[in-house]
Amino acid sequence: MSADGTRASIRAVANLAGVSPSTVSRALNSPELVNAETRRRVLECAERLGYQPNRAAQSLVLGRTRNVGLIVPDIANPFFAPFIKGVEAYFRDTEFAVFLADTDEDTATEVRLAEAMVERVDGLILCAPRMSGTRLRAVAAKTSVVLAYRTSRSAPSVLLDFQPGLDQAVAHVHALGHRRCAYLSGPANSWSNRQRRKFLGAACEERGIELVDLGPYEPRFTGGYRAADEVVAADVTAAFAYNDLVALGVLSRLTERGVKVPTDLGIVGFDDIPMASMTNPPLTTVAMPVNALSQAAAATMHATLDPRAPKAPPLPPAAELATRLLIRGTTGPV
Numbered sequence: 001m002s003a004d005g006t007r008a009s010i011r012a013v014a015n016l017a018g019v020s021p022s023t024v025s026r027a028l029n030s031p032e033l034v035n036a037e038t039r040r041r042v043l044e045c046a047e048r049l050g051y052q053p054n055r056a057a058q059s060l061v062l063g064r065t066r067n068v069g070l071i072v073p074d075i076a077n078p079f080f081a082p083f084i085k086g087v088e089a090y091f092r093d094t095e096f097a098v099f100l101a102d103t104d105e106d107t108a109t110e111v112r113l114a115e116a117m118v119e120r121v122d123g124l125i126l127c128a129p130r131m132s133g134t135r136l137r138a139v140a141a142k143t144s145v146v147l148a149y150r151t152s153r154s155a156p157s158v159l160l161d162f163q164p165g166l167d168q169a170v171a172h173v174h175a176l177g178h179r180r181c182a183y184l185s186g187p188a189n190s191w192s193n194r195q196r197r198k199f200l201g202a203a204c205e206e207r208g209i210e211l212v213d214l215g216p217y218e219p220r221f222t223g224g225y226r227a228a229d230e231v232v233a234a235d236v237t238a239a240f241a242y243n244d245l246v247a248l249g250v251l252s253r254l255t256e257r258g259v260k261v262p263t264d265l266g267i268v269g270f271d272d273i274p275m276a277s278m279t280n281p282p283l284t285t286v287a288m289p290v291n292a293l294s295q296a297a298a299a300t301m302h303a304t305l306d307p308r309a310p311k312a313p314p315l316p317p318a319a320e321l322a323t324r325l326l327i328r329g330t331t332g333p334v
Contacts, residue, residue: 008046008049008050008051008052009051010024010025010051012049012051013042013045013046013049013051016045016048016049017038017041017042017044017045018041019038019041019042023038023042024042024046027039027042027043028042028043028046064122065120065121065122066095066096066097066122067096067097067098067099067120067121067122068087068091068096068097068098068099068121068122068123068124068125068301068305069098069099069101069114069117069118069120069121069123069124069125070084070087070098070099070100070101070124070125070127071100071101071102071103071110071113071114071117071124071125071126071127071129072084072100072101072102072103072127072128073102073103073104073105073110073127073128073129073130073219074102074103074104074105074219074220075100075102076102077219077220077243077245077273078245078273078274078275079243079244079245079271079273079288079290080127082290082291082294083127083148083290083293083294083297084100084294085294086290086291086293086294086295086298087125087294087297087298090294090295090298090299090302091298091302094302094306095306096122096302096305096306099117099120099121101113101117103130105130105187105218105219105220107130107131107189110129110130110131111131111135114126114129114131114135114139115139118139118142118143121143122143122144122305123143123144123145123146123301123304123305124139124143124144124145124146125145125146125147125148125297125298125301126139126145126146126147126148126150126155127148127149127297128148128149128150128190128191128192129147129150130187130189130190132189133152133154136152136154136155137152137154140152140154140155141154144301144304144305146158146297146300146301146304148293148294148297149191149192149293150191150192151191156300156304158293158296158297158300158321159293159321160288160289160293160321160322160323161321161322161323162192162195162196162199162286162323163199163323164322164323164324165270165286165287165288165322165323165324165325166196166199166200166203166286166323167199167203168286168324168325169200169203169240169268169284169286169325170200170203170204170206170207170209171203171207172268172284172325172327172331173209173238173266173268173331174207174208174209176238176266176331176332176333176334177237177333177334178209178237178238178266178334179208179209179210179237179334180209180210180212180235180236180237181204181209181210181211181212181236181237181238181239181240182211182212182213182214182231182234182236182238182239182240183196183197183200183201183211183212183213183214183215183239183240183242184214184215184217184224184227184231184239184240184241184242184246184247184250185197185213185214185215185216185217185242186215186216186217186219186242186243186246187216187218187219188216190219193216193242196242196270197213200240212234212236214227214230214231214234214239215227215242217242217246219242219243219245219246220245220246220249221245221246221248221249221252222249223245223246223249224241224245224246224247224248224249224250224251224252224253225249225250225252225253226249226253227241227246227249227250228249228250228252228253228254228257229253229257231250231254231265232254232257232259232265236265237265237266237334238265238266238267238268238331239265239266239267239268240268240270241267241268241269241270242270243269243270243271244269244270244271244272244273244275244276244283244285245271245273246269247267247268247269247270247276247283247285247330248269248275248276248279248283250267251267251279251283251330254267261281261330262281262329262330262331262332263332266284266330266331266332267283267284267330267331268284268285268286268330268331269283269284269285269286269330270285270286270288271285271286271287271288272285272286272287272288272326276326276328277328279330280329281328281329281330282328282329282330283328283329283330284325284326284327284328284329284330284331285325285326285328286323286324286325286326287323287324287325287326288323289321289322289323292321293321296321
């Protein structure tokens with residue numbers, strides 16, 4: 001603030017430092033364009049006057065918003081909460097602010113939100129996007145994009161390794177004597193759903209387990225609740241659910257029907273959301289290292305947007321991005 005209590009202007013800083021306003025702007029926003037002594041003098045004068053740059057004006061001049069968009073499929077799904085918190089925690093100590101949008105598992109909404117946000121952010125982190133490859137390329141052509149749980153030639157991706165956890169899950173049910181199992185499919189347009197089915201199918205074929213495909217089901221508790229009757233009718237001894245919410249819906253409906261878990265039917269979830277360990281019986285599930293993935297996604301976006309950030313941020317070791325089986329109470333011998 002100036003002596004009369006009004007907000008100091010860039011012109012006031014320039015006058016005190018004996019430079020032009022444009023030099024002040026370069027010293028604050030593009031320091032590599034100003035010699036060290038001039039920048040030191042500008043910073044000292046700005047601090048003395050209590051000058052605070054107008055971010056809206058800077059955005060107009062520099063063509064940057066210093067905002068990062070984050071779009072997730074369902075903010076109510078407990079799985080996405082740690083991903084959101086991880087991205088926000090990463091950017092908390094940077095100059096970037098994170099703006100969150102929820103698609104409610106609707107592809108049309110996802111496309112609309114992405115197209116709207118490209119005008120308001122410097123980059124977009126798309127978590128498990130469902131949009132087509134064509135739409136994704138169109139979005140990536142307008143702004144920087146980082147993908148999580150999805151691959152594309154149009155943008156960098158950060159991925160978890162589904163195979164270790166799914167191999168462990170299949171080996172586990174095989175050791176318990178299960179030879180006919182079901183896969184309760186998630187959204188048909190989900191890349192991660194296709195990956196889970198691929199690795200499950202390969203692991204089951206290797207061990208001589210027949211895998212019955214059911215669904216697709218909405219990736220929510222209600223989807224699993226509706227799936228349960230079809231699971232019983234399929235005459236299987238165990239079921240792999242697309243995610244934990246689906247698995248919990250199945251467990252609830254089976255309890256209503258008097259089907260005993262795991263005596264009559266085994267259930268394996270995917271994600272390890274907090275409620276997975278709180279059910280009765282607690283859910284056997286494949287755990288996902290979401291925190292490591294969110295940090296990798298945020299670091300990749302930061303390096304893309306900020307020339308001062310590492311050009312190639314170190315991603316977590318492969319072991320930290322690998323899934324693993326957590327054996328609990330919903331699986332047992334046939």
